[in-house]
Amino acid sequence: MDAVFRALADPTRRRLLDSLHARNGQTLNALCGEMDMTRQAVTKHLAILEAANLVTTIRKGREKQHYLNPVPINEIAERWIGKFERGRLGALSDLKKRLERED
Numbered sequence: 001m002d003a004v005f006r007a008l009a010d011p012t013r014r015r016l017l018d019s020l021h022a023r024n025g026q027t028l029n030a031l032c033g034e035m036d037m038t039r040q041a042v043t044k045h046l047a048i049l050e051a052a053n054l055v056t057t058i059r060k061g062r063e064k065q066h067y068l069n070p071v072p073i074n075e076i077a078e079r080w081i082g083k084f085e086r087g088r089l090g091a092l093s094d095l096k097k098r099l100e101r102e103d
Helices: 002-008 011-022 028-035 039-051 071-083 086-102
Strands: 055-060 063-068
Touching: 002 011, 002 039, 002 071, 011 028, 011 039, 011 055, 011 063, 028 039, 028 063, 039 055, 071 086
Parallel strands: none
Antiparallel strands: 055 063
């Protein structure tokens, strides 16, 4: 679980996960285009996400397609968020969103 927290701590890796959430099964070239980063930098971030089991890959010909694996994130949610009252957390989250929109 430590590897998952470390992987999620970086904003670039969270953006990669968001990109895969929006469109799963992207190639390295597609992810590089969205990230405005070099292939080498994106590859390093993807390796960390794969090591944390947050991203899986499937080889299709000469390319690898990258897929989001939401299971580790769900395990964190069940272990940590499940300890608290979801109703109150939901109400606080809704209030925060409403207040942020008013600004």
